[in-house]
Amino acid sequence: MKRAFLLGLLILLLPTLCWGIVYIDIEAPGHKTLPIAVAPFMGNPVLGTKARQILKSDLEYTGFFNVLKEDTFLGEKPSAEVDFKRWQLIGAYLLIKGRVEKSGNRFQLDLRLYDVNKGLELLAKRYTGAENALRYAVHRFMDNLMQVLSGEPSVFQTMIAFVYKTKRGKEIYITDFDGYRPRSLTQFHNICLSPKWSPLGDKLLFTSYKRGNPDVYLLDIKKGIAKRIIHYPGLNIGATWSPDAKRIAVTLSIKGRQGIYLVNNKGRIERCLVRSSGINVSPTWSPDGKKLAFVSDRSGCPQIYILDLTTNKISRLTYEGNYNVSPAWSPKGDYIVYAGIKDGHFQLFMIRSDGSVIKQLTDGDSDCQSPSWSPDARFIVFSRDKRLFVLRLCDGKVFPLLKTLPGEQSQPNWSPWLK
Amino acid sequence: MRKNHLLALFVALVLIFPLACAHKKPALEVPQAVTPKEKAPAKEAAIPEQVVKAPEEGKVAKVEGEQLSEEELAKQKQMAKERSFKQEIRQFEGEDIYFDFDKYNIRPDAASVLEKKAQWLKVHPNVRVLIEGHCDEWGSEEYNLALGERRANSAKEFLVNLGVDPSQISIISYGEEKPAVVPPAYCKDVQKIMHSHGIRPNHEVPSVYLGPNITLCMVDACQKAWAKNRRCHFVVIQY
Numbered sequence: 001m002k003r004a005f006l007l008g009l010l011i012l013l014l015p016t017l018c019w020g021i022v023y024i025d026i027e028a029p030g031h032k033t034l035p036i037a038v039a040p041f042m043g044n045p046v047l048g049t050k051a052r053q054i055l056k057s058d059l060e061y062t063g064f065f066n067v068l069k070e071d072t073f074l075g076e077k078p079s080a081e082v083d084f085k086r087w088q089l090i091g092a093y094l095l096i097k098g099r100v101e102k103s104g105n106r107f108q109l110d111l112r113l114y115d116v117n118k119g120l121e122l123l124a125k126r127y128t129g130a131e132n133a134l135r136y137a138v139h140r141f142m143d144n145l146m147q148v149l150s151g152e153p154s155v156f157q158t159m160i161a162f163v164y165k166t167k168r169g170k171e172i173y174i175t176d177f178d179g180y181r182p183r184s185l186t187q188f189h190n191i192c193l194s195p196k197w198s199p200l201g202d203k204l205l206f207t208s209y210k211r212g213n214p215d216v217y218l219l220d221i222k223k224g225i226a227k228r229i230i231h232y233p234g235l236n237i238g239a240t241w242s243p244d245a246k247r248i249a250v251t252l253s254i255k256g257r258q259g260i261y262l263v264n265n266k267g268r269i270e271r272c273l274v275r276s277s278g279i280n281v282s283p284t285w286s287p288d289g290k291k292l293a294f295v296s297d298r299s300g301c302p303q304i305y306i307l308d309l310t311t312n313k314i315s316r317l318t319y320e321g322n323y324n325v326s327p328a329w330s331p332k333g334d335y336i337v338y339a340g341i342k343d344g345h346f347q348l349f350m351i352r353s354d355g356s357v358i359k360q361l362t363d364g365d366s367d368c369q370s371p372s373w374s375p376d377a378r379f380i381v382f383s384r385d386k387r388l389f390v391l392r393l394c395d396g397k398v399f400p401l402l403k404t405l406p407g408e409q410s411q412p413n414w415s416p417w418l419k
Numbered sequence: 420m421r422k423n424h425l426l427a428l429f430v431a432l433v434l435i436f437p438l439a440c441a442h443k444k445p446a447l448e449v450p451q452a453v454t455p456k457e458k459a460p461a462k463e464a465a466i467p468e469q470v471v472k473a474p475e476e477g478k479v480a481k482v483e484g485e486q487l488s489e490e491e492l493a494k495q496k497q498m499a500k501e502r503s504f505k506q507e508i509r510q511f512e513g514e515d516i517y518f519d520f521d522k523y524n525i526r527p528d529a530a531s532v533l534e535k536k537a538q539w540l541k542v543h544p545n546v547r548v549l550i551e552g553h554c555d556e557w558g559s560e561e562y563n564l565a566l567g568e569r570r571a572n573s574a575k576e577f578l579v580n581l582g583v584d585p586s587q588i589s590i591i592s593y594g595e596e597k598p599a600v601v602p603p604a605y606c607k608d609v610q611k612i613m614h615s616h617g618i619r620p621n622h623e624v625p626s627v628y629l630g631p632n633i634t635l636c637m638v639d640a641c642q643k644a645w646a647k648n649r650r651c652h653f654v655v656i657q658y
Contacts, residue, residue, distance in 0.1 A: 170596070191596050194561060207564075213591060214564065235568050235592060238561050251565060256572050258565060281565040295562060301521065302562055323521075325559040339559065344614030365611055369559055385607075411560060 033066040037092035037116075039076065042099040047107055047134060051100050054138040055111075058156060061178060062146070062378075063392045068092055087116045094122075096145075105131045111141045113148065123148050135180070155374045159415045160381055160401065161185075161195040161204055162388060165408035172206050172219070173409075177374075179388075179401045185219060186226060192217075194411055196240050201418040205239040205248065216250060216267070230267040238282050242289050249273065249283040249292055260294055260307075274307055274314065284329045284336070286353065293317065293327040293336055293353075304338055306353070317355050326370050329353070330377050331416075337361070337371040337380055348382060348391070361391060362398070372414045381412040388412050508655045511539055511548075515599070515650040516574060520557065520621045523569035525577050529651075533574060536653065537581035544584060547657035550574050552592040553599065555645040557610070557620055560594060567592030574651045589656075599652070602644035609633060609641045620645045 038056055041048030059065045074086045087095050095114040100107055106128060113123040123144055127137035136157075143153035155177045164173040164182070168189040175182040186192050188210045195206040204219040216230035216239040230236045234253035241248055247270065252261050259275030260283050274280045279297040286292070292307045301322040307314050317336065318324040324340040335350045342349075342360070346367035350359045361380070362368040368389075371382040380391040381401060386408040388401040402409060514536075516529035525533065540546060552571030554563040571590035579585045608630075613620065616628050624638045 191593075193564070193596075209593075209596075234590070235564065237564050253568050253572070256576070258568065279562065279565040279569055282559075282561050302558075323558070325562045341614070344617050345611075365615070367614075 033064060034093050035068055035091050036065045036094040036096065037068045037073065037087055037090065038096045039073070039098070040070075042097075044100050044102040044107075047100045047102055047109075047131070048098065051098060051109060051134055051138055054135045055096065055098070055142070057178070058138060058142045062154060063394050063397060065094075082114060082119075084114070084116050084119045087114075092116050100134075102131075107131055107134055107137075109134065109137050109141075111138075113145055139176075152376055153417060154376050155379060155414075157418050158375060159201075159418065160372075160388070160412050161197060161415065162412040163193055163195065163410045164405075165386075165410075172204065174221075175402060175405075177414075179403060179405075182402055182405045185221065185224075194238055195413050197413055197415045198241050199243055199245045199416055201416045205241065207237045207239070216248075229265075230263055232269075240283050240285060242285055243287055244289055249285065251281045251283070260292070273309070274305075282326055284327050286329050287331050287333045291329075291353075293329055295325050295327065304336070304351075317351060317353075319355075320358060324349075328371050328373055330373050331375050332377045337373065339369045339371060339382075348380065361393075361396075370411045372412050374414045375416045379414070381414050383410045383412060386410060504658070507539065508546075508658065511536060512653055512655060515647075515652050517646060518570055518649045518651075520555070520619050520645075520649065521566065523566060523573045525573055529574075530577070533577050534581065537578050537583050540578065540583045540587055543658065544587065545658060546655055547587050547589070549654045549656045550588060550590045551597075551652040551654065552590065553597060553648055553650050553652065554595045555620060555648040556595050556598065556602070557645070558595070560596075564592050564594035567594045570649075570651050595648070598644075598648045599650060600644040600647045602641050602648075603637070605633065605637055606641035606644065609638050613638075 036059060038052055038059070041052050056067050059067050068090060072090045074090060076083050076086055082095070082097065084095075093116055095116050097112050097114070099110045109127045111123075111125050111127075112121055114121055125141050125144055127140065129137060139156040142156040146152065146154040146156070158177045159174050160177060161172060161174045163170050164184070170191050170193065171184050171188060172186045172192050172195045173182050173184050185204070186208070188208055190208055190210045192206055192208040193214075195204050197204060202221060204221065206217055206219065207214050208217050210217070211228065211231075213231065213233070214236055215228050216236045217226045218229045219226040230239060230248070230250055230252075232252050232254060235251055235258065237251050239248050239250040246265070248263050248265065249260055250263055252259060252269075254261075257275055257277060258280050260273045260280050262270045262273055264270055273292065274294060274296070276296065276298055279302070280294060282295045284293045290309055292309060293304055294307065295302050296305050297303075298305075299316070302325050303316060304318040304324050304327045305314050306317050318338070318340070321340045321342055324338055327336050327338040329336050334352060336353055337348060337350050339346050340349050345365065346369050347363065348361040348368045348371050350361055351357065362384075366385045368382050368384050371380045373380055378393055380393065382389060382391065388409045389398050390401050391398050401412070514532055516532050517526065518524075518529070519526065540548065550571040552567030552569070552574075554567050554570075558566070568590065571592055575585070575588045575590050578588060610620075612628055612630065612633060613624060616624075618624055620642060624635070626635055629635065629638070
């Protein structure tokens with residue numbers, strides 16, 4: 001019953017959450033998917049099967065396509081010409097054709113997207129590279145496809161950073177958006193927490209106890225170098241870059257008072273933003289960089305507040321429930337997602353940044369925590385009972401991120417678009 | 420019930436009494452006069468005289484090199500002193516203070532522990548101590564880091580108010596990262612039950628809420644574990 005209600009809410013929300021493209025009638029009620037056919041690839045059969053499989057699972061990841069089953073296909077002579085009639089007959093609106101050739105350990109992949117009803121080629125791309133880059137060529141095509149169909153790329157060239165519990169501590173890990181190839185970035189054999197991507201996606205900020213105190217480290221992913229940059233006595237946690245990448249908001253506890261400070265990229269304090277005798281933690285920037293949401297216990301229990309950086313005014317955002325934490329501001333700016341205790345469980349909620357609308361996103365007997373938005377704001381990654389899951393906002397579907405990695409995972413953070 | 424107790428007491432007394440008396444009997448007995456078997460000799464024989472001296476004041480035996488042994492003595496004394504100081508440190512470090520859920524105010528039970536600690540720190544001004552703030556596993560990691568820091572800070576402020584030099588104290592928060600007690604695996608289920616009835620970790624759980632696999636004993640064990648993790652731990656880092 002509750003679930004049905006939740007689904008109803010999400011359906012009502014669809015027009016705002018899902019993409020406004022010409023290929024989906026966003027005015028129509030309910031969640032509609034576009035029927036798409038992926039023809040068997042020509043050329044090298046081994047690489048062809050592999051590439052096609054990746055493409056199909058990428059299409060399914062979005063939640064916007066109905067990937068037609070192969071046994072309905074009428075078959076087509078392998079030729080450059082497309083027989084649109086044959087695809088129209090099985091109900092396909094869109095068609096993808098591919099060809100992959102192999103020479104040595106390199107591939108050449110051609111992918112074309114067609115509008116079946118109009119008989120139009122919408123997209124044609126050729127990618128070459130070493131064999132292990134094949135899946136990334138397909139991912140790149142998918143972002144091109146989403147760009148053409150929705151006016152914006154999706155998550156296919158993004159990664160997710162998270163905290164992974166090992167025998168000797170907690171380390172920072174990253175994985176592809178689809179959970180492929182989780183790998184460690186740190187081997188501190190110590191406690192590492194709260195990874196946050198830089199706006200360009202080339203660096204990570206995180207907190208570690210490597211040198212005893214919880215200090216903020218800056219990790220250059222390409223160079224593989226971590227440097228301690230914010231290390232004031234006391235807490236140095238929750239460091240988050242401003243959208244222009246010039247400043248960092250971070251919780252420090254200077255002279256016994258906990259506050260959120262603005263520091264530059266070298267860790268020098270520019271000014272104090274919020275300070276009180278209580279708790280002030282977990283800052284998150286609005287995408288225009290003019291506001292900061294954070295958690296404070298000034299009301300007696302943790303609630304989410306918004307600081308207007310131009311007027312320095314602080315206003316309380318959440319009033320429902322008595323334990324609301326981990327805010328994350330949507331990259332579109334309209335909503336803030338957070339974790340709050342309701343009926344005894346941590347659930348994810350979405351609240352408009354003016355506080356006017358609250359929507360519960362998760363339900364059930366487990367604890368959902370640490371939400372983070374995808375850069376296209378169509379997905380939220382979060383931890384549920386120490387495992388990572390992805391919530392697809394257009395239909396409310398929740399699926400596990402890391403299917404094969406055992407062990408405790410927490411504090412996921414979705415990267416920006418990586419180019 | 421009460422009557423039964425009294426009866427039992429009476430029976431016990433009756434049983435014990437003769438025993439107690441039997442024990443005392445020899446003391447009451449009058450010693451009998453010994454009758455000499457033979458007549459005493461008319462003249463006493465001369466007894467050779469013996470000179471008795473009180474024993475001299477004993478001296479501790481000295482073994483080769485008086486000087487060294489005194490040094491050693493001092494050393495031993497020093498070591499004993501150190502041992503007892505280390506014992507004091509162990510005692511100081513061994514006692515944590517505890518907090519209520521999501522709170523960082525000093526409870527009365529913690530205050531009396533802190534008073535003892537303050538006394539000791541004032542007597543040993545060279546001692547430097549690190550106060551670690553910890554939390555239970557309820558709540559978000561980042562909020563708990565902040566909460567642990569507030570707890571350590573409360574403890575520090577309390578000690579400073581009692582006259583401890585603030586430079587003797589540093590603080591650190593470990594949030595929920597280093598629990599003193601890892602709660603048993605079933606505490607996840609206990610937490611779920613408590614969550615679903617909106618019961619805070621330190622509040623009582625009515626038995627009617629419990630499922631078939633959870634007993635009140637288990638709830639108790641979990642609550643004890645969580646309570647042990649909402650703490651400040653004290654470490655002497657220099658002396």
